[in-house]
Amino acid sequence: GNSVTQMEGPVTLSEEAFLTINCTYTATGYPSLFWYVQYPGEGLQLLLKATKADDKGSNKGFEATYRKETTSFHLEKGSVQVSDSAVYFCALRLGGGGSNYKLTFGKGTLLTVNP
Amino acid sequence: DTEVTQTPKHLVMGMTNKKSLKCEQHMGHRAMYWYKQKAKKPPELMFVYSYEKLSINESVPSRFSPECPNSSLLNLHLHALQPEDSALYLCASSQYGETILGEYTFGSGTRLTVV
Secondary structure: OOEEEEOOOOEEEEOOOOEEEOEEEEOOOOOEEEEEEEOOOOOEEEEEEEOOOOOEEEEOOEEEEOEOOOOEOOEEEOOOOHHHOEEEEEEEEOOOOHHHHOOEEOOOEEEEEEO | OOOEEEEOOEEEEOOOOEEEEEEEEOOOOOEEEEEEEOOOOOOEEEEEEEOOEEEEEOOOOOOEEEEEEEOOEEEEEEEOOOHHHOEEEEEEEEOOOOOOOOOEEEOOOEEEEEO
């Protein structure tokens, strides 16, 4: 089946530190990959996505590259801010019918950034 | 309008009550979804509507009853819930039917407490 494994954290960093949240996946086929962010008390927001191998998604200083050879989609940011404190979910989605269409989420990583 | 709007934001209900959650989008999206999210867990898919027809029910108990009156509106009717049904209920939509890789847009959710 399809699955996403991400580092569970929690991750605690100081402001301006470098962030990496690891994400690897298992999928039957060629998935699209996503990072969603959930701020406290809110729903999920799409942070970035990549739809094919070697694509790099980027948004708000965050980046992730779709690595087919290592089945990975690690999230990085060069300098985190207090406002980046949130839960980050890695997810995949396949095309086609049946249960492949749905988003498969990792367990989420809580990031806390201290001033 | 690029939002999915959910009402109410908070709901407290007794186990014998009947209540409804509402979700609305005006982006022309033809697939709409209900997810349930427990604390510190990823969202879990409940239902999918594609072109206003129920296409997927992820074995959800019958005390949850979805309804899609038109392409912009999705309801979740609640009856005889249990305390363990307390969770954040998220609505989402995507541009195409669920078999095509459109992005998901999530609402902010309804935080439900069953007492």
